[in-house]
Structure formats: structure tokens, C-alpha cells
Amino acid sequence: xxxxxxxxxxELLQERNEKAISLLYExxxxxxxxxxxxxxxxxxxxxxxxxxxxxxxxxxxxxxDASKAxxxxxxxxxxxxxxxxxxxxxxxxxxxxIQIDVSDVYNLGVESIKxxxxxxxxxxxxxxxxxxxxxxxxxxxxxxxxxxxxELDIPLGTIKSRLKIGLRELKKIYNPSxxxxxxxxxxx
Amino acid sequence: MKEKIKIFLDSxxxxxxxxxxxxxxxxxxxxxYIAMYPxxxxxxxxxxxxxxxxxxxxxxxxxxxxxxxxHARIKSERSGRKQFFRYAIAASIVACMFASASYFFYNQxxxxxxxxxxxxxxxxxxxxxxxxxxxxxxxxxxxxxNPQTKKYNVRGNKMAKDLKAVAxxxxxxxxxxxxxxxxxxxxxxxxxxxxAEVNGEMLNLGIIQEAASKDKLTALPYxxxxxxxxxxxxxGGNVSPTTNKIVANIAY
Numbered sequence: 001x002x003x004x005x006x007x008x009x010x011e012l013l014q015e016r017n018e019k020a021i022s023l024l025y026e027x028x029x030x031x032x033x034x035x036x037x038x039x040x041x042x043x044x045x046x047x048x049x050x051x052x053x054x055x056x057x058x059x060x061x062x063x064x065d066a067s068k069a070x071x072x073x074x075x076x077x078x079x080x081x082x083x084x085x086x087x088x089x090x091x092x093x094x095x096x097x098i099q100i101d102v103s104d105v106y107n108l109g110v111e112s113i114k115x116x117x118x119x120x121x122x123x124x125x126x127x128x129x130x131x132x133x134x135x136x137x138x139x140x141x142x143x144x145x146x147x148x149x150x151e152l153d154i155p156l157g158t159i160k161s162r163l164k165i166g167l168r169e170l171k172k173i174y175n176p177s178x179x180x181x182x183x184x185x186x187x188x
Numbered sequence: 189m190k191e192k193i194k195i196f197l198d199s200x201x202x203x204x205x206x207x208x209x210x211x212x213x214x215x216x217x218x219x220x221y222i223a224m225y226p227x228x229x230x231x232x233x234x235x236x237x238x239x240x241x242x243x244x245x246x247x248x249x250x251x252x253x254x255x256x257x258x259h260a261r262i263k264s265e266r267s268g269r270k271q272f273f274r275y276a277i278a279a280s281i282v283a284c285m286f287a288s289a290s291y292f293f294y295n296q297x298x299x300x301x302x303x304x305x306x307x308x309x310x311x312x313x314x315x316x317x318x319x320x321x322x323x324x325x326x327x328x329x330x331x332x333x334n335p336q337t338k339k340y341n342v343r344g345n346k347m348a349k350d351l352k353a354v355a356x357x358x359x360x361x362x363x364x365x366x367x368x369x370x371x372x373x374x375x376x377x378x379x380x381x382x383x384a385e386v387n388g389e390m391l392n393l394g395i396i397q398e399a400a401s402k403d404k405l406t407a408l409p410y411x412x413x414x415x416x417x418x419x420x421x422x423x424g425g426n427v428s429p430t431t432n433k434i435v436a437n438i439a440y
Contacts, residue, residue, distance in 0.1 A: 030249055035246065080208065094243065139239065143310050145203065160200070167242075
């Protein structure tokens with residue numbers, strides 16, 4: 001996301017221009033849907049979450065402070081928290097409904113993935129599982145490091161170091177893809 | 189200081205803040221660290237970038253129609269707001285009407301209260317007057333009905349031959365009254381005035397109005413060996429009696 005576009009979207013949001021929602025959906029919709037899906041693991045629920053999140057984004061647009069967080073961080077927080085709240089409310093409603101087969105979830109995710117993201121997804125697979133588990137627990141499962149340590153039965157120090165290494169690995173695989181995109185752009 | 193930053197970075201506060209999982213107190217602490225230490229700020233920015241990159245890896249194509257649904261929700265949210273404003277305007281109008289009505293009623297209430305206090309005062313005055321009059325009537329009755337009351341017929345001298353008056357004196361109750369029943373006509377610029385000499389002092393008892401005093405008993409100040417006089421005085425009364433114009437006297 002270019003800083004210029006981000007600034008433009010924020011301006012539109014603060015002017016309460018609905019075009020901001022279109023631009024946000026275009027640029028962040030898939031990512032935020034992915035975040036919602038990762039948390040609730042059900043496409044109907046994820047759609048609800050995304051709708052509610054966008055309404056919240058629209059309502060809270062005047063509270064966004066660019067000095068405190070990047071636009072995506074702010075969007076992510078809203079979506080993740082909405083998704084976690086949704087999951088909790090569904091869990092309390094019907095405990096049974098939530099037992100979805102994990103393999104189904106992953107198939108669904110892969111099927112509907114953007115073709116141009118398959119490369120990175122493959123790249124993601126290159127990150128060792130032990131890092132991925134920690135990243136997922138912290139970023140998507142709504143766990144604190146302490147909770148992840150207890151849940152995954154891994155010492156807290158290990159969680160911390162795996163998070164740091166995992167993020168570093170992530171940077172490694174992500175940066176080449178940007179480079180590649182740039183090279184392709186220049187060549188074409 | 190380095191140690192402090194290290195402890196902070198080793199805790200998971202910054203990560204929790206990144207994900208929006210901190211409470212208000214924690215958020216304030218993290219924001220303070222970010223503002224104070226460039227090292228923390230740098231780590232936070234890196235975490236933000238990593239989060240975005242990591243989240244993008246999990247992007248899933250949004251289902252068809254979801255965008256339209258979201259737009260519809262936002263639109264209804266907006267019209268809801270518009271409706272809210274409409275209600276707000278209606279409410280303001282009602283509030284204004286209520287305020288002016290209140291003001292009107294307040295004023296009305298104020299003037300009614302004033303009127304009420306005037307009426308109450310009038311009633312009090314009337315009551316006092318009535319008591320006074322009743323007291324007078326009672327005293328008159330006592331005087332008239334008392335066997336010890338003496339009745340004196342008063343007649344005018346040659347200056348007012350037709351003057352007729354009756355005085356009632358009760359030395360026991362120390363009350364005296366006079367009833368002037370007939371007064372000869374006087375020229376327009378003269379009037380009858382009544383006086384009483386009590387303990388050597390001359391008191392002005394006022395002008396006698398013939399019509400009004402016909403059936404009225406006028407109280408006289410009582411004193412042993414008092415003398416009352418009726419004189420002819422210039423119209424409007426005099427400050428002291430004109431002794432050569434005494435037309436009648438009552439000694440008691």
C-alpha cells in the first residue's frame with residue numbers, strides 16, 4: 001500500500017466520503033476477509049464479521065489517528081476484535097456448531113485464494129511449522145504470549161523467540177516477492 | 189534506561205498493543221514508550237509492517253456480493269444518521285415549544301401569585317377593619333346597654349339652635365359616645381368640628397358630616413371631667429377651636 005493512497009483513503013474517510021469504503025474494500029478487503037476467516041473459520045461468519053467491521057470502520061473513521069498506527073494496523077485491530085467477539089458470541093450460543101473440521105477449513109481457504117497470492121502462500125509454507133503455529137496463535141487466535149505458552153505447552157521464552165524469528169523469516173520471504181513484482185513491472 | 193527498554197520489549201505489551209488487545213492503561217503506557225524511545229518506535233513500525241505482510245499471506249478472495257452488502261449497510265447507517273438528525277430537529281422544535289410554553293406559564297404563574305398576595309392582603313385588611321368595627325359595635329352596645337351609662341341630650345346655643353345630639357357616657361367602663369342627629373345648615377365655606385378637652389389638652393375629634401353621622405356613634409376620648417365642644421370652623425377644619433364659635437358643649 002503506497003503511503004499516498006493510504007493518505008488519500010484516510011482523507012476520504014474523515015470527509016465521510018463513501019468512496020473511502022470502496023477503496024478500502026478494493027485494497028484491504030481480501031486481507032481483512034482472510035483475517036476474519038482465520039479467526040472464525042467459517043465463511044458465513046467471516047462475511048458477517050467483515051460487514052460489521054466495515055460498519056465499525058465507517059462509524060469510527062473520525063477516531064483514526066495516523067500518528068498512533070498505520071491504516072492497516074487500525075483496520076486489522078477492528079476486524080480481529082470483531083471476529084473474536086463474534087466467535088465468543090457464537091460459542092456461547094451453540095457450542096456444537098463450532099466444531100468444524102480443520103481440513104475443510106484449509107481446503108476452503110486454498111480454493112478461494114487469489115491466484116497471485118499462491119506464490120506467497122507457498123512461501124509461507126516454507127516457514128517452519130513451529131514458527132507458524134506461534135504466529136497464528138498470537139495474530140489470529142486472540143491469544144496473549146502467556147496464553148499461547150500455556151495452550152501450546154511451550155515455554156514463554158520460546159514463544160517470544162519464535163515470534164521474533166518467525167517475523168524475521170516472514171520478512172525474508174516477503175521482500176523477494178516485492179522485488180520480483182518490481183522487476184516484472186519494469187520488464188513488462 | 190537501556191535495561192528498561194529491553195524489559196519493555198521482552199514483555200508482550202507491544203505485540204498486544206499492535207493487535208489491539210491492550211486495555212486503556214496498557215495502551216497509554218505503550219504509547220508513552222513509543223513516543224519516548226526511537227528504538228521502541230522502530231520495533232513497533234517493523235511489527236506493523238510484519239503484521240500487514242503476514243496478514244496479506246492469508247488473504248482470501250471475498251465472496252461475490254459482499255461488497256454490495258457492505259455498501260448497503262453503510263448506506264442504511266447514513267440514512268439512519270439522517271433520520272437521527274431529522275428526529276433531532278423535531279426534538280429541538282419540541283424543546284423550543286416546551287421552553288416558550290414554560291416561560292409563558294411561568295409568567296402567568298408569577299402574575300397570579302402577585303394577584304394572590306394582593307387579594308390576601310386585602311382580605312387581611314378587611315378582616316382587621318371588620319374586627320375593629322365589631323369591637324366598636326361591641327363597645328357601643330356595652331355603653332348603650334349598661335345601666336350605669338348616662339344619656340345626655342345636647343342642644344345647640346343660639347348660634348345653632350337646631351343642633352341636636354345625644355351623648356352616652358359610662359364612667360365605669362370609661363367609654364363615651366356621641367350621636368349628632370341634627371345639624372343646622374351652614375354656609376358652604378363653614379363646617380362643624382368636634383373637640384374634646386382631656387386633662388387640659390384640646391384634641392381634634394374631626395369634622396362632623398351630617399349625613400354620615402346621623403346614625404353613627406362617634407367615640408369620644410374618656411377622661412374624668414372632660415369637656416367636648418362642637419364649634420363652627422372654616423371649611424376643611426381648623427387646628428384649634430375658635431372659642432367664640434362654640435355651638436354646644438358636653439361636660440362629663
